[in-house]
Amino acid sequence: MPEIGPSRSRDAGAGLAQEFRIRQVESEDIPLVTALAGHIWRRHYPSIIGVEQTEAMLAGLYALDALARQMAAGQHYLLMEDGHQQAVGFGAWSRYDPGLGGPGVTRLYLDPAWQGRGLGRRLFQALRDALSATGAAPVRLRVNRRNVQAINFYFRHGFVIERALDEYYDQRWLLDDFLMIDDGSGS
Numbered sequence: 085m086p087e088i089g090p091s092r093s094r095d096a097g098a099g100l101a102q103e104f105r106i107r108q109v110e111s112e113d114i115p116l117v118t119a120l121a122g123h124i125w126r127r128h129y130p131s132i133i134g135v136e137q138t139e140a141m142l143a144g145l146y147a148l149d150a151l152a153r154q155m156a157a158g159q160h161y162l163l164m165e166d167g168h169q170q171a172v173g174f175g176a177w178s179r180y181d182p183g184l185g186g187p188g189v190t191r192l193y194l195d196p197a198w199q200g201r202g203l204g205r206r207l208f209q210a211l212r213d214a215l216s217a218t219g220a221a222p223v224r225l226r227v228n229r230r231n232v233q234a235i236n237f238y239f240r241h242g243f244v245i246e247r248a249l250d251e252y253y254d255q256r257w258l259l260d261d262f263l264m265i266d267d268g269s270g271s
């Protein structure tokens with residue numbers, strides 16, 4: 085499997101006693117992403133969008149066939165693994181995402197057990213590096229307006245709110261998002 089960026093690194097500052105790596109998701113990894121998305125979403129999103137919408141969006145975005153379709157349409161998924169090859173997070177980028185109207189980071193999810201230790205920062209950087217290697221800019225992303233933890237994470241990485249975006253998912257679920265854009269101030 086191809087690895088992204090520096091192959092392995094130990095983050096002494098984080099006090100993490102193991103090595104983490106980030107690699108591309110291949111088609112055989114799709115079931116792993118489906119399972120990891122379920123694990124993270126069911127812990128993070130019910131308090132923001134409710135259980136029903138969480139389940140509807142998981143089924144729509146992370147079913148095996150849905151992920152395969154996204155990858156075929158240019159969503160590049162990356163997986164972060166710990167030193168025992170256990171998946172701890174995943175993300176995705178695209179040179180053109182219809183929901184963003186251009187290039188951007190389209191997924192960024194870390195297992196709650198691993199949050200707050202600098203791993204999200206590392207995964208986010210890998211996604212931005214991959215995008216920047218294609219020359220695609222500016223980088224945008226979408227985030228739920230009540231996802232305060234993630235919005236503040238993006239602020240710290242130089243993103244600003246471009247505008248509010250209200251759209252229906254599956255003609256039923258309101259996505260009340262912020263469209264955020266990298267203002268170039270860096271992270």
Ligand SMILES: CC(C)(COP(=O)(O)OP(=O)(O)OC[C@H]1O[C@@H](n2cnc3c(N)ncnc32)[C@H](O)[C@@H]1OP(=O)(O)O)[C@@H](O)C(=O)NCCC(=O)NCCS
Pocket residue numbers: 097098099128192193194195198199200201202203204205206226227228231233234237240
């Ligand atoms: C948003 C998300 C990806 C951020 O990942 P994370 O691993 O929690 O974030 P990080 O640990 O990299 O950074 C958060 C803070 O942790 C703290 N931290 C603790 N130890 C750290 C270390 N060793 N190195 C760096 N930061 C550290 C810092 O305060 C850091 O803030 P900073 O950016 O100002 O340095 C993650 O919280 C997540 O998956 N959330 C739920 C899903 C979600 O909402 N995804 C976004 C959808 S749009």
